Amino acid sequence: MTETIKDKLLLIFTKNPVAGKVKTRLAKDLGNEKALEIYKFLLNHSAKFTAAVNATKQVYYSDSVNKDDIWNNELYSKKKQLGEDLGERMQNAFQNGFEENYKKIIIIGTDMYDIDSTDIENAFQDLENHEYVIGPAEDGGxxxxxxxxxxSDVFKNKEWGTSSVLQDTLQDLKNKDVKLLETRNDVDLLDDIKDHPAFQKYITI
Known part of the structure; x- marks a missing residue:
């Protein structure tokens, strides 16, 4: 049977771009406005590369759904994250997706620059032969x-945003068939971008 776009769902978790509420660790070095500029830059990158992914795409907002923003309403359906913490919010999004009869579901955030549509397509392909696929981040998430x-176990009892998330998740999946992708660096700290050419315009004085 030929796989269709209806079989694959890409969940994109994003924060509403508000100064002082995004990239707070970057803001400690660069200030709230610069941190917001960088986050908007990452949002634009995320919207650009995910648009090319051959899957149904749902954007989940942290606070409120914005029908008039960079996420094209014809390409993305838009929802609000529901839950007390990140784990519960992700679990609810996955559960909704499986209830809508998607066969493969992948979630990403909007903190990455060194990622493109091919990475997502390859991850969906990896789910052909594996139960789970995980892209490790250099910071331990x-x-x-x-x-x-x-x-549901992978979303419970985690200290989200800390260096233990990946290992705790792998422990939950220790008897499962997991494909680990290439380790990548997401953007949280000044050290993550200070030597990256794409970010120089935001950090040079």
Whole structure:
């Protein structure tokens, strides 16, 4: 049976771009306005490369859905994240996707610059032969997570935003078939971007 776009769902978790609420660790070095500029730059990159992904795409906003922004309403359906913490919010998004009968679901954030549509397409392909796919981040978290059926354990008992998330998640999946992708660096700290050519215009004085 030929796989269709209806079989694949890409969940994109994003924060509403508000100064003082995004990239707070960057803001400690660069200030709230610069941090917001960088986050908007990352949002634009995310909207550009995900548009080319051959899958249904849903953008989940942290605070409120914006029908008039960079996410094209014809390419993305828009929802609000629901849950007390990040884990519960992700679990609810995956659960909704599986209830809508998607066969493969992948979630990403909007903190990455060194990622493109091919990475997402390859991750969906990896789900052909594996139960789970994870893109490890250099800070000990992950930048991509995908699965073919709901496993709620991976979203519970985690200290989100810390260096233990990946290892704790792998521990939950220790007897499962997991494909680990290439480790990538997401953008949280000044050290993450200070030597990256794409960000020089934001950090040079």
């Amino acid at each position: 992950y930048y991509l997570f995908g699965m073919k059926s709901l496993n």
